[in-house]
Amino acid sequence: MGRKMIFLLIMGVLGAYYLYTPLPDNIEEPWRLAWVTTRKNTITNLALFVELLGISHFTNIVVFFMSFQEVPPTSDENVTVTETTFNNVPVRIYVPKRKSETLRRGLFYIHGGGWCMGSAALFDTDFLSRRTADRLDAVVISTNYRLAPKHHFPNQLEDVYNALKWFLYHDVLDKYGVDPERIGISGSSAGGNLAAAVTQQLKDDPDVKIKLKTQSLLYPALQTLDMDLPSYQENSHFPVLPRSHAVRSWSEYFTTDRSLENAMLFNQHVPVESSHLFKFVNWSSLLPEEFKKGHFYNSPTYGGSELAKKYPGFLDVRAAPLLAGDNKLRNLPLTYVMTCQYDVLRDDGIMYVTRLRNAGVRVTHDHIADGFHGALSYHGFKVGYRMENLYMSWLSENL
Template sequence: MGKKLILLLTVGVLASYYVYTPLPDNIEEPWKLTWMVTVSKTVTYLNRFSEFLGTNRFVNIAALFLKVQEVPPTSDENVTVTDTTFNNIPVRVYVPKRRSGALKRGLFFIHGGGWFSGSVAMSSHDFLSRETAERLDAVVVSTSYRKAPKHHFPIQFEDVYNSLKWFLRQDILENYGVDPERIGVSGSSSGGNLAAAVTQQLSEDPSVKIKLKTQALIYPALQPLDMDLPSYRENAHFPTLHKSDVVKSWSNYFTTDKSLEKAMLLGQHVPAESSHLFKFVNWSSLLPEKFKKGHIYNRPIHGSSDLAKKYPGLLDVRAAPLLADDTQLRGLPRTYVVTCQYDILRDDGIMYVTRLQNAGVQVTHNHVDDGFHGAFLLLDFKISYRIINHYIDWLRENL
């Protein structure tokens, strides 16, 4: 009896240690987050173990896990949902059934997933697009794109850009009853990266006559040059997104060559001849004081030029929208940016807010003090609906 009790206590202690996740005091519904993190952690360990055994690549297994969350295109009494293609890129289109004499708003949505996972069919993305279409009486186009590790930059960017340009054709807009003067782009995380990048490209593309009215970026990843920002230091091990995950995603966006990932982890991936680019991501001048919190800016370490030559996307503005110069930023539309306090990508978004404001762009910054990466679409959490409601309210007023 005594041995069984000791064994039971030992298992209980180990289980408690495994489940325990230290969280800030102001996190809402901490037990829900703890449980979600535990499940995610378990899947991650199984993924890495299988990768160690050589049975599959980590990113492919993660994508398979997310695939079970997909739902078919199902219309309801308020919205017609169809899967189709725009310029050979799969998209899911949500058209509200409400009859009105006026043309509708149009919103082009780009999902996240680190450029390697996620899809328009995921239940959370489907819910957001359906909710946006119904509440705004807007036609929502949720676009797919090819994924890493099979496809690397600029494939993801080009897929999204080509799909967006197709949507902006006059005949397509007329077919869906969309007002060409009320079209916006939005995206979350790596989708926010793609949203920012295609918005910049579109503003300078003379072949596209119809321009965007708004862009909405939800905790976007905007640069891979400096991974020593205050938000990286403070949230490197926050359970919903670790620094190692961010580095892996950025590296896989460009290549499967592990040498780039190692160099990025060490901060030795930007060559000396490209050091001038750091002025665009210098947090010591771009972050408000309350986000610096006494952190000391470290001068970047320069790496070999070989990696940058081998993978030029690393320093390409289409991959890193924060590298756009002020002239390019001045032509951008009205912007909405969500950042979360406990998000490693927080300072990317805040620096972009500062740079856009300095360039004269009208920006609304919604900083969520108790937010964390992923909170936007964790539909079991109250915080998700708070962020979604603020996002839709902004679109209602500005799109």
């Protein structure tokens, strides 16, 4: 009996340690977030264990489990849902069923997932897309793109850009009844990164005659230089997107060589010859005072010359839109940025808001004081519904 009691006690302590997730006091529905975190940690730890055994890559295991959350392109009473390809890139299209006397606005949406997971077919992505189409009476194009670790930068960017350019052809817009003067782009997390990058690229493309009216960036990842921003430090172990996972996603975007990930974890991946780029991500000058409290800016530690030669993508503005010069930021479309307090990517979005405003771009910034990374996509959270209403309201007024 004594051994059984000791065994049960040990299992109870380990179970409590595994299930217990310390959360800030202002997090609404902490029990729901704890449950999401437990499920996520279970899959993550299993994937890491399988990878350690050399059976499969970490991401492949996570994608396998995520595939059970995919839903078919099913139409409902409000929205017709179909699938096709735009320039050989798979997309899912949402068209409201109610009659419209005028051309509809169009929204090109890019899912998140760290450039290595996720799809337009995931339940949460599908749910948001059909809600957007119905609430805004808009045609929504939800695009897929090739994923790491099989595909690396710039494949993801090229897929999104090629699909977007296809959508912007007059014949395609006419087919779906979209007003060419009311088209926006939107994306969350890695999708926000891709949205910002293709928006910058589209502005200078002489072959594209139709320009975007808006860009909406939801907790976007925008820079690769500084992995020790205040938000990275404050939320280093926050359960939804800890610093280690964010850094690995960034690294996987460029290579499966773990040496880049290790250098990024120690913030020693940027070569000295690229030191001029740090002015674009210097949080001491780009963050409002409220986000700098308790933090002191340290001069960058350089390294990674060989890594930069092998994987130059992490210094490419197409991968890190915050590295764009002011001239590239000028005349970008009307912009919406949503950031969350409990998110390692918080400061990326806030710094982009500052830089865009300094360049003369009209920007609306909603900061969610009790929000966390991905909250808009986790179905059922009250904070997620509040975030959705803010996002939809802005689109309704500006798109």
